[in-house]
Amino acid sequence: MIWDILKTSLQNINRNSKNKILILIFVLLFFVLFIDIIIIKNFYEYYDYSINKNIGFRTLYVYNPTISREDAIKEIKKIKHVSEVYGSSYGSTAVSSNLNDNGLNGWIGLQYGTINTTPPSISGKNIDELKSGELICPYEFYPDSNNSSPLDIDESKFLSEKDILNREIVISYSRTYTEVIDNKLTEKKQDYTQKMKIVGLYDETIFRNGINVCYATPEDIKNIQDSYNPFLENTEYASLNVVVDEETNLKEVRQNIQNLGSYLVEKETIAHIDKTFTSILFSLTIIFAIIIITSILLILKNYLNKKIKDESSYLGILRACGYTKNNVIIQEIIENTLIMLLSYIISATLFTIIFTILENKIFKYFKYIGFTINNNIILIFIIFIIVLIISELLNYSLVKKKINNSITDLLKEE
């Protein structure tokens, strides 16, 4: 019975140009809705990963010339919501790397990492198990030898899990300095090399790091930075990076540090501008999605109202030849579902094809600069299901109201 109604409904849709126009309109609206949903989803992730999870957006730069670094770190660590404090110069460094056999020799960034500041590894060790001499690197690893633009990246040279996990990597860095020898300024250079082992991998795409940033233990970072500049330890008294547990607590922590006296705290992080911008865009896209969904439902409501009115006497005929109220309701629901489903399928297919093309031509380069745009077919489907359910409820209430009229009344209307 349902199968028969389905077949008849398909014929109805196929032969009625009004239905085709409606489907066309819905395809367009769904398409715009899907674009918007994917923007929202990616913005949300950007917001979540960049601002909530990426420590850069919740790190305060603090300076105190009157106190030693160690004392300042102790003092600030006591403040509520502070999850990490470390010397500003020891947050990151860069070294050149050599993975012998694959020809990818180049610069990699080393990032200060503790359990509070890094993503969980998707393979191998986590940061809290990390020992000196070990690294956690991106799942897709690409040491950058010539500071190339994202467009120049040779994807075939990407290193992945099997290439790099548990591999040794030789890092090298050198210090150039001048010395007075025989009353003359002489350039000197000291080279350092060190073996490191890659023991864990993290997903760089969701964490918005570059593709060549590895995490190292704080001691290793400090050693390297001190080698670059042996005076760093003494010159930089208490210039610190203070990592706050959540972005929303930044203000409170800043105030509490200032209350300690003799500390200078930077005013605003760039993150704030970024955050405002992001939240405005975020709200706008959500409002836009609501507008689109409302339009779909309003158009559908108008269409259904007219359709049910036009069909009134035909529905009367169906009732007269033995269709129960439920039979008629099922038929109308099936027809509506078909229209919505067809619109969705066409629209989602179109969207996925266009997205895939754009991804291969443009989006994939975004991740090399720390921004990924991902499609999410399941999310799109869930949004569609929500719209579908609301539309079915709408349809049901309209048909139910109509079909509760007596057959005579149904037939009377022209």
Add this chain to the structure above:
Amino acid sequence: MTKIIELINLKKEYKTPKENLEVLKGINYSFEQGKLYAIKGHSGSGKTTLVRILGLMDDLTSGEYLLYNKTTKSLSDKESSYYRMKHIGFIFQEYNLNPYLKAYENVIVPMLINKKIKPQNRLSKAENLLSDVGLFERKDHFPKELSGGEQQRVAIARALANNPDIIIADEPTGNLDKKNEKIIFKILKQMAESGKCVIVVSHSDEISSYADVNLLLEDGLLSEVKK
């Protein structure tokens, strides 16, 4: 002859804000198998009201309507729908065909809810019904490609889809010319001759020559008229 429908003191009252209008005032009558009944009566006399009650599409106010000796009182929607599907074929003045379905597809529509008809038999059944009304050649046509008379014949085939034993037609030729009227009446006559109980409301004098029984609805009462 087998009695199919028995009406006992059937009354129908319409309640309007101003007054209660008693349209049927106690009808006692029985309809039998294999006969064509013609019901006449001036406009507003209650013919449509009566046949809609007979077609289980409207409730009666008091009295009894027995279908095969069983009461039709307080049937659920499912039950009355089932009776309509199984026993009653209704033909209206308006054809009300689905414009997006071909002639034969329109005839199949009532079969879709009839579990007794196997899906693979529907097409041949629809074709047979369309041949019965002389439209086999037009089975693949859409309603807009058919004349009014042809559309009404498709509607008749549709009313016959589930092989009902009662056919009720309310002014089936009201929109048709004399030539088409004759075709329709002939078909209805054939139905009666094949054993069905056919009840036709019509203003046309032509119907009298086809009818086995001529009835007059007057002052809310139904009476036979001798030829």
